[in-house]
Amino acid sequence: MDATVPLLSHKEKMKFRWTAIDRIQLLSEIFFISGATVALVYFASGHAERRYLLLVAIFGILLSLTSTVYRSVRVHLWYGMLVDAWVGFALTFLSEVSVEADISNRLLTIEQSLLFGGFMMRAVCEYIAAVDGQFSANFQHNVPWGSFLGILLSFSLVVDDSLSVLIHLLRAMLYILLALMLTLKVSFALILFLVTVIHDFVCSSKKDDWFLMFQYGLITWIYIRPLMQFLFGRRRQFQCWLSVFHLKALHYNLIYIFYILLTIFYIASHLLAAVKHPQLTLLWPVFMFILIMWLLIHFPYWIFFLSMFRRFGMESVQNCTQPICEQTRARLHLMNNCLRAYGTVVFWLSGCAMLSSLFLSLCLYSVITLFSFYSFLSVIIFELAIVDLSRLLSNSLGGSCIAHALFIVQNEEDKMETVGNRLLQFFKKRMLHFHRPRNLFRHDMEKTDLLYEINSFFTCTTEDGLQYDSYFFYYNGPTDVQGNWQLKDDVFTLDDLLTCWRANILKSNSRLLIMIDAENAECWLKEVEKIEQDAIALQTRVQVADAEPGSADVDFTSSWLNYNDSEAVDEYPTKCRRAASCISVLPSFEQSFASSTFKFSNSVKFLETVSFWKKTLPDRMVGLVDAATHLNSGIAFLCCNWPTRWRYFKSRFKVILRPNILDTDHDFVFCNSF
CATH class of the missing domain: 1.20.900 (Dbl Homology Domain; Chain A)
Known part of the structure; x- marks a missing residue:
């Protein structure tokens, strides 16, 4: 019987996926907000707005202390808007204390406000993208609207002349349009960057334009990143x-x-x-x-x-x-x-x-x-x-990496039709190439036909004549007590599969990713663990003694698809928990977090x-x-x-709350419990 093991909730997975980059961004935000708050209080002495700035300082300290909450409660967009607005107001007001309000300094001030306000909001969005595995470039998440509001508020408090306020509003609106163009148009951002560099080096007589130059470059790069994230975020x-x-x-x-x-x-x-x-x-x-x-x-x-x-x-x-x-x-x-x-x-x-x-x-x-x-x-x-x-x-x-996929299913077609369609849709979204996808369901297959199919599968190459980086092999069907696949006239063993693999693929250094949804499949795990000359990863279900009632009715393939499908990340069935195991001899795919689950062969x-x-x-x-x-x-x-x-x-010393994951680098993972 298959055991039922607890699966991480979405909240738990978010909690335990902090990386070094997340800690760096969090530390940067805390130090910056705290530093700007202290600077505001320090330089506000002697001004009538000192009490008001003190309230702003207290608000900033509270924001810095609750920055972790800001990352966790990601659905509250208004909180991020407040952070952006406060940073935009603080930096703009700080520059108004003694800096002359000419065009260069004003532009520099707005750049700084947009930079830090936008970076905070965008860092959180990228953290969400890392957790959810998906990202959408839209105005709500990629443009720091709160910074614009904070800048306009600071203009109204600092400048008394109505004409000056109108001019500042016009400049702010122009820069908003510029920011939107930079967010959407990479070519325009690169042209602006190059033109600015040429102007600073050739046409300008000021020696301090180095400072303005890297400000232009900085804000340009920051607004290019959302589009890069949009292209490769998934x-x-x-x-x-x-x-x-x-x-x-x-x-x-x-x-x-x-x-x-x-x-x-x-x-x-x-x-x-x-x-x-x-x-x-x-x-x-x-x-x-x-x-x-x-x-x-x-x-x-x-x-x-x-x-x-x-x-x-x-x-x-x-x-x-x-x-x-x-x-x-x-x-x-x-x-x-x-x-x-x-x-x-x-x-x-x-x-x-x-x-x-x-x-x-x-x-x-x-x-x-x-x-x-x-x-x-x-x-x-x-x-x-x-x-x-x-x-x-x-x-x-x-x-x-690009991969080639082969599916062998010997179960009843009515039972596997839904799962088979999900498999095809799942891997089509990840741009895997299929080996004769119409022949997904096979009945009474002979060993000779299977060997011919597998050899044909391993000899397939890309349009450029190169071997695929990975070959994904899926099997669902009857097996014997040793985990071998039962065919019409014979059994198909792991040695048969490896013989075909080594005869066609070994010299090209490609990888073999195997997924088996069958009884007694854990017998192959022990054999794969002994392999020292091939790059192979095996994902399958395991059997344990203490099975829970109702676990045998749960489909292993469906549970695996639910776990890997980012669009269904919040739709895990509460009782569809499966005990799984993965053995890998892929030393190049070792993850950054510590794990002793996957055994990596040093002999490869x-x-x-x-x-x-x-x-x-x-x-x-x-x-x-x-x-x-x-x-x-x-x-x-x-x-x-x-x-x-x-x-x-x-x-x-604690219970391992997250599953051990082996990233195949094809937008799906092999896990040791899901």
Whole structure:
């Protein structure tokens, strides 16, 4: 009998999916709101609005203390509007205390208000997207409307002249239109960024335009991110987009190279802006360390592209002589390791930098200096956004995979018709290619026909002649006591499947993802666990002794689909809980959270990242790649990561509330309990 095990509720899954990026964003919001509140109270001395600002300060502190509630109670959009409005009002009013209200300073003020107000609201939306697995780009979530209201409120309190109020309102409305255009049009945002850079370097005689330049770049990038999130928010792998739009591997590589070069140029503009502001030199060690970390993370990618171009020329980049699956597998492994170490370090550095910024700005007794420090503090927050964007691009560009699927169903057609249609719809949404989808239901299949079907399945390639990154195999039918599939004339064993697999796929380094909904299927788990030379993951149901009444009537495939279907995330049937198990020998898919459930074989030499780089790169560069790959094993990262390790040991003494998940990188996962 199949056991019934408790499943996480949606609220519990939200609670236990905090990552280093989430902690960084939360810390940034708390420090920024608290710092702006203290600055407002400090610089309000001598002004008639001191009492009013004190109320605003108290309100800001309350917001900072309840920021966690803000993330948890995500349905209350009005709360986010209040945060945006307060930040917009605070920064705008702060700049009005002593800064002359010319066009440049006014534009800079509005940019800052929109930047921080919008970033807070957008960070929460991205957190929701990470939890729910879906995201929709719309005006309600992507445009910081509350910041606009706060800016208009500050204008009405500071400026007495009605004509000036009208001018400020007109400028605010123009910038609202500009923000909307930046939100929807990436091409317009890039043109604005390039025109601003050219104007600052060529046409302007002011030396302080570096400061305005990186403000333009910052707000431009912040408003590009929602569209990027919209394109890849549902984890649509980039190779799937290549397949849909009939693009070549040249576009794939050029987009990633362009992203790296543009980010380097943008960080360089930040550092040059710091040179123009001597007060910011004290923060140079912090930012240089972050920059070095960022360079080390992406260093293997640059070496890879340069080496491929040097060895094979442009033809290798365009035709992709190496299978894309090898590139994406190595890149995903590096990104997981490096981001895990990078995030924990920046988590502490960001807090120290924010505290030092606030302390120095208060000691210098200057509103414009405080404004400069907060502007450069925004660079730190943007660097954190770069980490998040890198993770997003690693899932969409670096971690992209396309798969081929084969379904073998030997049960009654009436019983499996509904589930079969759900399977087809589920995988069509995830852009899996099907091997003869019309022949889903098979009756009285002979072993010869099954072997022919499987060999034909494994020899299928993409339109470009490349092997698929993954081959998904689903079986639902009768089995014997050893888990072998019962056919009309014989049984089909795991060795038969592996023989076909190794004869066709082994040299291309593709992966085999197996899902079995049958009795005694756990016998194959023990066999897969012993495999040391193949990349195989197996998802199946298990049988335990203490079965609960009614659990045998629950369909395992339907429960698995309900768990993985993001559109039905709140529709889990309360009694459809299944005991499942997954065995994987995919070392490249190890997750960031600690888990001892999945057994990863260290003997899979051709799938190891370092081994891949050794085959691809010159010998003199392998040492540098090894250092970058094992970056997270140093003492500094061990010290900075102690809260995560403490949480891991603490969780060992508690009931594991979330299922252990193996991400297949195809927008569905294999779990150990659902």
